[in-house]
Amino acid sequence: MAPEESSTWVEEIEQVIDEASGKVYLPPCQVACPIGENIKRTNALLALLPLDPEKARQQIIKIGDEIYEKNPLFTICGYICGLCERDCNFKDFTGAIRRRMLKRFISDYYVPHLDTEPTLPAPKGEKVAVVGGGPGGLMCAYMLSQKGYRVTILERNPELGGALRYIPSYRLPTKVIDGTLNNLVRIAHIKVEFGVKMGDGGKTLDGLMKEGYKAIFVATGTPNPRPLTFEMKPVAGGDLEGVIFGLNLLYDANQRNVSPHLFDGKRVIVVGGGNVAFDVARTARRLGGDVSLVCLECEDKSCRDGIPADVEEIEGATDEGIKIIYSRGVNEIIGKDGKFAKIRCPRCTCVFDEKGFNPKFDKSDDTYLEGDVLLVTIGQGMERAFFQQEGLLNEQGRIDVDPTTLMSNLKKGVFIGGDVRRIGFAAEAMREGSEAAESIDRYIRGGNLKSGRVKEYKKATTPKSDHYKPQPELAWLPVEERLNFELFEKGFTLEEAVAEARRCLCCGPCRSCKACISLGLRPSVAKINVDENLCIRCGNCVYLCPYEAPTLVSPGLVKIDLDKCHGCGICAAMCPAFALDIENWERERISALISQLAAEMASPKVLVFRCQWTALPPLDGDFTKNARVIDLPCAAKVETYHILEALQQGVDGVLVAACPEEDCKRGRGSRQAKHSVTALQEKLKQMGYGDRIHFCTVKPRHPEIFNQELAQFIERISTILVKGK
C-alpha cells in the first residue's frame, strides 16, 4: 500500500459535527479560508506526491481539479492570499505552514493546464446578470453556471478582473490573471459584455430585469479613490500637477500605459499605510522614483494604531530603498507655479479611538516634505451615484442588504456583495459571490433564502510533536534584480513543496480529509477498536497518543475520540492488554501476513516494517527474493510481539524503517519506534539474536537510502547465517 499504487482518487469527504458543541469541527486554516478550501487534505496529498516527476505532475493537476471545484480562482489566490496562514496552529511554534506558496506551486502547474480543460456542457436554466467582473462577480457567475443558470457578466472595463488589475504584476503576473479568467468564462459558458456602463444614461437594473434576467448580482467594487481630507475637510491642492491617485497609477502600470522611466530623477511621496499604498510606493520605485511613504499609523504593528500593511510589504519596500515616515498626517498640499512642491505633515498622536477611525494631531509639531509627485492612496469607495439612482442605499447612505443572503432589502431580486458592500480581501469578495449564487438559486427556485446557512465552527488543536520544523524563508530576488515588473518571489520546487506540505501537522478530523484513503494508504478512515473485556485501565494509550484521542476517567474504560484519532496505531502497538486494535492493521491480520510472507521468501529471509509516510515505492525487483515489506501507518505501530513472531516463523532478520525524528508525521512516532526496537534488541542480545533486528531512519522519498539500508542488512544477515553453519 505505497502511495504510487493508488488507483482510486476522490473520496466523499464528510462534514464533521462536534458532538458536544454541535459545531462544525475543522482545522483552523479551513475555518479561516473564506472559501473553506480543504487545506489539510491538499497538504497531505502534496506531502505524498509520487517520486516520478511526470506522475507527480499528473497528481498535482488532480489536486488542482479538486480545489478548482470549490475555488476556480485558486490559481490567483496562490499569489495574493494567505488568510489561512494567519490562523495556522503552527504559527505559534515555528511559523505558519506556507499554504499560499503551496497553492502557488499548484497554480504554476495548473494555469497552463487550464487551456486544455474542456468546456462544460452549456447551461440551459434561467438568465442571471452579474454586474462587475471582479473576484466576487466571477465567483458568483461560476457557481451559478455550475447550478445550470445562463450567466452574463457586465463589465465596465475592456477586461475581466476588477480589483485584481490593480495588483502589481511583480506580485501577480498578468498571464496568471488572463489564463485563469479567460479559461474560467470559457469553461463555464459565462457570457461577458465589456464596456458596459451602468447608471447615468447607461443600463439600469430594472432594464436588465426587462431583458429577462431573473436576478442580478451587483459586485461593482470600489473603483473611486478617496481624496485627502484633514479633520473631515478636503485638503486643497489636489488639482495641482503632479498630484495623482495611486490607484490610477497601479492600473496604468499594469496596462503598460506608462513609461518605465516615468519617475526617473523624481522625488515621489506616497500617502497611505495600507497594502495598496505599498503597492503604489513599490510601483513608483520601479518607475525610477526616489520614494517616501507617509502614513498616520505608527511602526509598532502590535498596537491599535500600528501600520496596517503586511510585514512582508514593509520589509520588501524598505529593502527597495523606500523611506517610511510614520505617524504623520497631511493638512496642506503646497504647489509652486501650478505644480506640486511639498506637503505639510502634522504629527499624528492617535489614529483610532473608541468610535473607530478618528485621527488626532499635534499641529505644533509639523514638518514639510518636498517632492515632485504626490501619490494619494488612502482608500477607495464605491460609485455612489449609481447606487443612489437605483435606490439601493438606506437613510444612512449605506448599502442595505441582508448580511446572510446578500439580497437588497430595498429591491427584490438584486443581490449585492464584495468590496462594494465591505472592503476586504479578494477571497472575502469571492465568498460573497459564492453566497450570492446560493441565494440567487434559492430565490429563483422559490426556496427559503436563509435556512441552514449560518454555521459555527470548532477549531481543531495542534497534535503534539517533538520537532516543530522551521518555516522556510520566502525566496525573493535581490533588490538589484527585482526593481522591475517581473515576478520577484521564487516559487517552490517540487522538493520544497513536498517538504513544506509534510511540515503540516494535519490538525483536525480524518473524516473531513481522507487524503490517505484517496492515495490508497488505507481503505477507510482510521478506527481503533477497544475490547472492553481486555482493557486493564493502565492509561498507556492516553499518554502515548499524539492527538489526545483516548481518555480514561474513573470509573470506566478507555474511550477513543475517533475524530481526534489520526490512526497511527501507537496505542494499539503499546497496549499491554491487547485491548486496542487498529482497523486494517489488526494484530491477527499482521500475524497471518507474517506467516504468509515468511513462507514466500528465500533465505536469508528479511522482513521489513516500514512507515507509510516514508513515501517509498514498492520493493525493487532485486530484493523480492529475500525481502518483504509490511507498510504501517507509522513506524511506532510495529509491535515487538510481531517482530518476535517473525523470528519464530523462520524469518532471519527484521528491519524497521522509520522517518527521521524531525520528519515524523506523527510527532513522536519515530522516537517511540526507535525506543521499542532498541529495548527489544537489548533483550534479544541476551538470547543470542541481537544482530537479527535493526532500526533505521530513511529519508522520505529517497528510495536509494532505503535500498542501501536493506542491502546492508541482508548482507549482514547472510553473514550471520553462514557463520552459524
Add this chain to the structure above:
Amino acid sequence: MIVTIQKPLDELLNFISPYKKVMVVGCDGCTQPPRGIREAKVLAQLLELGGKLRNKEFELKAHTLVKQCDSHLTAAALKEMLNGNAEAVLSLACGLGPQTIARLYPALPVFPAQNTVFLGAEEREEGNIEERCAACGDCILGLTGGICPISRCAKSLLNGPCGGSQNGKCEIGQDRDCAWALIIERLGRLGKLQNLEVIQPPKNYGVVKRPAKISP
C-alpha cells in the same frame, strides 16, 4: 504503583531450564510498567527463541491475572489455567505474585521474572518512574506540602535541607532534585513557610512492626 524491572533473561532461562512446560503469568494490577498479557507473551517468545539456540525446547504458555497479590482471585483463575499442564510458573508480578502462587500451590515451582524496586509515580512526559513513597507508616505529607522527604531526600531528613543542597539539586547527583528545596518552594506558594519553624523530632520507624500485618 509498585515498580519492577525485568530480570536478565539468562537468569530466567536458568530458572526454567529444568522444565519443559512452563507458564508465564502476567499481572494486570498496579505493577508499572504494565506487565500484562503482552509482556507475558513477549517473554514467552523470547525464552522460546533463547531455548532454541541452546537446544532446549520449551512449551511456553502465556496468561495474565487480574492481580496476583489477591490469593482469592489468583486461586480461582490459576486453577483453570494450570489444569495440570505446567511444570513451573514464571511470574511477571512484583514480589507478591510469586509468593501468592507459592502459597496456593505448595508443590509447584514458581519464579520471579521481575525485580521489585520501589513505590513510584510516573512522570509520563519524561518517561521516568520515580520513587515517591517509602511506606514508612507515619505520613508527614500534610506538613511538607505534599512532597515526601522520606523517599525523595537521599538522607530521609525531617528537618532539611542539608548543606549538600545546591541550586535545588542534591549533592549525590545533579539529575536529582533536592526534596527540601521543593518543599520550601511549595510551602512558600501555599503561604505555609511557618511549618518549617517547628523542629520535627526523630521519626519513629517503629510505628510499623515488621513483618507488618493489619487485621479486619
